[in-house]
Amino acid sequence: MSLEIYKEHLLDLYKNPHNKGILENFTHEFSKNNPLCGDEIKIQLTIKNNKIIDVKFEGVGCVISMASTSMLTDKIKDMEVESAKKLTKENILEMIHIPISSVRLKCALLSLDTLNGALKNVRN
């Protein structure tokens, strides 16, 4: 890994994350922590007709985890639940678009793991 992770756009998302906050009328939520650092993320979803119509997240973390959660929550807004369920590690790495060490991979994937936790309880 190099200082690339501190590129301007990722730092911007760290300082001003998208979709941060709480949803009044969420239908699904899930919290998960990263045992490596103890960081915790909570994702709330409002799902209507099998579509994610709104999403917010809470929590603090490093640049990678905050940027990853920002970008993931942007991506899933207005997405069909089934499509969101199919998101993979590769999708996350593509979004972040910087080389990540194996240790920090956990930081990048905390957002996806948390989302999967929230989507697990969504019935078709």
Place this chain on the structure above:
Amino acid sequence: MNFKKDFPIFEKNPDLVYLDSASTSQKPKQVINSITAFYENENANIHRGVYDLSEEASRKYKESREIIAKFINAKPEEIIFTRNTTESINFLSYTLKNLISKANSGKIFINSSSGKSQIQEKNEIVLTEMEHHSNLIPWQQFAKKNDFKLKFIPITKNYELDYKKAKEIINKKTAILAFSHVSNVFGTENDAKKLINLAKNNGALTIVDAAQSAPHIKINVKKIDCDFLAFSGHKMFGPTGIGVLYGKQELLENLPPFLFGGGMINSVSYEDAGWAEIPEKFEAGTPNIEGAIALGEAIKYFEKISFENIKEHEKKIFGYALEKLKTLKNIIIYNPGINKSFSVISFNIKGVHPHDVASILNEYHIAIRAGHHCCMPLMKKLGISGTCRASFSIYNTKEDVDKLVLGLKKVQEIFK
């Protein structure tokens, strides 16, 4: 004094600024060479062989136990080789119940090492709020299994133990007091003598987690008068996979074995077995022979450079680091001060996650620790998810500290 030259890793990695010795120390060449030498010249299993090679291996293994015993002022049979501090404490959490046996009345009987047997409702384990998970989770499990309560001596705003509260928390109900001698987060040296006295006065068993103190302070088990003490070889210039549990002879003799198998028996029939004397009773299976020998070498290295020199050198570097870090803007330091702590500085740069600090420093070949340091409840108490931690050893120099400070300024520039 230049101790760096004794550690080959700095030859291979000349740019390395290693500030993670509280996690594991680097190894001097004497220790590394002793492992190769053992495998090249003396490798054989110990105890049972009657040929020269096995006798030589057995002799060296035994000699190492003697070196370690002398090092902490114990008897050789009071030294049990384990994998590390964690295993030493787990061993106790599995076996100690036998020294605290329940009487028919539901009250608990305790055989304390002071020789005084007491009948008391003894069902509390006292720990501190600054315990490493390795001296917390085994006791949580012990408490669940045996219906005991856990009590915690709180920390003060100055990252020390609250001894006033300790006096209330340690009482007649206390069966076990287990505490870290030096905190792996704050570097705080806890007053072992004071805590052990409180426990003794209440007939409790005492366990010292010396993982962070053994590399920096001359341990004297007679002087602090603890019942048990645990440390890891790899934090004090030895290899990984070798650790020590010290226990008072009369207590160890009354503890049942933890692991069963070869090497720990006296006689065996198809139906039953009798145990060997201590310490063999607790060392089932082929042990980490070269690890034990190498730990003996590590201790010889300590003695060669002397604790006075270690203390003087480390204090100089540690003091310099504390002073320099304090000059940075937007830094929070979690440390009680140079006279109350050893070689560990936890800190946070405001607005920057510890992992990001560590990643950026890594670009400058500076190795620090970032995270919860196996102290999740303590982090929660401090209201943070983690800290950055720089820890020092004899091979660190003022130049290392200067590089750290420069690296941290870079961090602040990036996050400006």
